[in-house]
Each structure stands twice: as structure tokens, then as C-alpha cells.
Amino acid sequence: MLTWWRRRFWKRDEAALAELHGLQPATLITGATRGIGYEFARMVVRSGGSVVLIARSESDLQRVRDRLLAEAKDATDHTTPSITTIAIDLTGVDAASSIRDQLGTLNLYIDTLINNAGVGLSGHFADQPPAQIDHLVELNISALTRLTQTFLPDMLVRGHGGIINVASLGGLTPGPFQAAYYASKAYVISLTQALSYENRGQGVRFTVIAPGPVETQFHAQMDAERAFYRRFLPAMTARAVARSTMFWYKLGRTVVVPGVFNTILAICLRILPAPLTSPVVAFLLNPRDDEK
Numbered sequence: 001m002l003t004w005w006r007r008r009f010w011k012r013d014e015a016a017l018a019e020l021h022g023l024q025p026a027t028l029i030t031g032a033t034r035g036i037g038y039e040f041a042r043m044v045v046r047s048g049g050s051v052v053l054i055a056r057s058e059s060d061l062q063r064v065r066d067r068l069l070a071e072a073k074d075a076t077d078h079t080t081p082s083i084t085t086i087a088i089d090l091t092g093v094d095a096a097s098s099i100r101d102q103l104g105t106l107n108l109y110i111d112t113l114i115n116n117a118g119v120g121l122s123g124h125f126a127d128q129p130p131a132q133i134d135h136l137v138e139l140n141i142s143a144l145t146r147l148t149q150t151f152l153p154d155m156l157v158r159g160h161g162g163i164i165n166v167a168s169l170g171g172l173t174p175g176p177f178q179a180a181y182y183a184s185k186a187y188v189i190s191l192t193q194a195l196s197y198e199n200r201g202q203g204v205r206f207t208v209i210a211p212g213p214v215e216t217q218f219h220a221q222m223d224a225e226r227a228f229y230r231r232f233l234p235a236m237t238a239r240a241v242a243r244s245t246m247f248w249y250k251l252g253r254t255v256v257v258p259g260v261f262n263t264i265l266a267i268c269l270r271i272l273p274a275p276l277t278s279p280v281v282a283f284l285l286n287p288r289d290d291e292k
């Protein structure tokens, strides 16, 4: 307990804190133009926070910015939110440093990082084009890791901030027919839990969310709409996922599984061995291309 207080209050770098005078804290959200990322952005803006929205499509970012500004205008307090957009492909090796450099010219510092952007890949691993697997690993693993490494040190110096990483229920089990995707999300869960312990008591929160299916364009994009899981597993709305995440993040929970049904599934996946879960997961994830 004493160690926690010492780390929390006595190891702050006063020079670094002084540099923050006049700067505004902001939440950086990757993949913010649709789905879960958009709902995170909406929640932060509605609570009066500043946001930095990241995605590849410049036009989608502008559309989302206009929509959030219009919503804020209709709200009762009439304050204009600070919404910064950066159009960038996060799979670029320099993407994280480029984002940090661009933020340096604005009066912002990142107090909360939401690593949400991610992509899935469905089908037999051996048949998947290597470039698509590279792209998945770059986005789901490398980009998330680089962004975390870029913004975490300053949060630790300030003794304040937080990182929310978006994983998946799939990160709790091997996923035949979505093998690389499930493995990438296992990495995200493991990394977040490890960082949470490594940096405990230093004022920075770490939360990883593991949602089950969510009603977004994600499944259609990886051509998985015909898989049985789309029919048998209930999908949550992106808004409900974002709400649940923010609720538990504020309470300091490290691993969040939104929804009661998903929580029961998560417990089963945690306690049952892979030889038992793999056939069931394979049945649910098989894209059934042969029936097209």
C-alpha cells in the first residue's frame, strides 16, 4: 500500500508536469470512423472530452467529425468539442511517431489511448494470402504495440492516464478458421494484463475488452457472414460495448467482457482445455465457402 502511494504521488516528474500547462488532455481513438471506435468517440465527446480520431479515410473522418459536432451543437450546454482528425494507415512503421509529431503542433497531450482499430481474416490459414496475414499482424499487434510504447512513457511520467485495448472473446481460445485473428487478440489480452501489473500503482489504468460478436461491418469485411457464429451467437451493439467498457474502465477493471452471455462464454473458454473448445469454435467459425 505504501509503495502504491509513493509511486503514485512522489515519483511524478515535476518538469514534465509543468510542460503540460496550457495543454489540453485528449483521448486518442484508432478506428474511430465506424463501429465500436465511433461509439467510443461519441461517448468521450458527449462527456465534454477532447478527441483525436484516427482512420485511413479522410472523408470518413470529416463526416464523423461533422456528425459529432452537430450532435454537440444540439446538446444543451452548447460547448464546441475539440475534435482532431488524423488520416493515416496505422500499419506503417512510422505511423505512431508521425501521430505524436502531428500532435506536437497542437495544444494537446494524450491522456487516454484507445487502441481499437483491428481487422479480421476468415478461412483456412494455409490458403490466406501472406500479405493479408502481414496486414492483420501489423494492425492488430504491431500498431497497437507501437502506439502504446509511444504514449505510455509520458503517462507514467505524469502519473495519470489510461490505455484501453480492444481485443476479442476470441483472444481467450484458439480459433480454427480465424487462426491469425484469434492469436492476435490473445496477444492483446496478454500484453494488457502484463502492462497492468508491470505499471501498477503508477496512476495509469489498463483495460482490455474482449467482446463477442458486435453488429458492425467487421464480419462482412472478412467475408464471415455465412459462418454459423453469425447465426447462433447474439451480437451486441457497438454502443453497448463502448458503454460497458467505459463503465468498467472508470472502475479500474483490467479485463472486461461485455454482456452476460459473453461473460459465461468467457468463463467456459478460460476453464475448458483447447482440445474440447477447438471443435466447437471451428464449427462456429467455419466460413462455409463450399456452400456459396
Ligand SMILES: NC(=O)c1ccc[n+]([C@@H]2O[C@H](COP(=O)([O-])OP(=O)(O)OC[C@H]3O[C@@H](n4cnc5c(N)ncnc54)[C@H](OP(=O)(O)O)[C@@H]3O)[C@@H](O)[C@H]2O)c1
Pocket (backbone or CB within 6 Å): 030, 031, 032, 033, 034, 035, 036, 037, 054, 055, 056, 057, 060, 088, 089, 090, 091, 116, 117, 118, 119, 120, 139, 166, 167, 168, 169, 210, 211, 212, 213, 214, 215, 216, 217, 218, 219, 221, 238
Ligand atoms: N465487430 C465485432 O464483432 C468485434 C468483436 C470483437 C472484437 N472486435 C474488435 O473491435 C475493434 C473494432 O471493430 P469494429 O467491428 O468496430 O470494426 P469496423 O467497423 O470494421 O471499423 C474499423 C475501423 O478501423 C479503421 N481501420 C481499419 N484499418 C485501419 C488501418 N490500417 N489504419 C487505420 N485505421 C484503420 C477503419 O477505418 P478506415 O477503413 O477508414 O481505415 C474503421 O474506422 C477491432 O479491433 C475488432 O477486432 C470486433
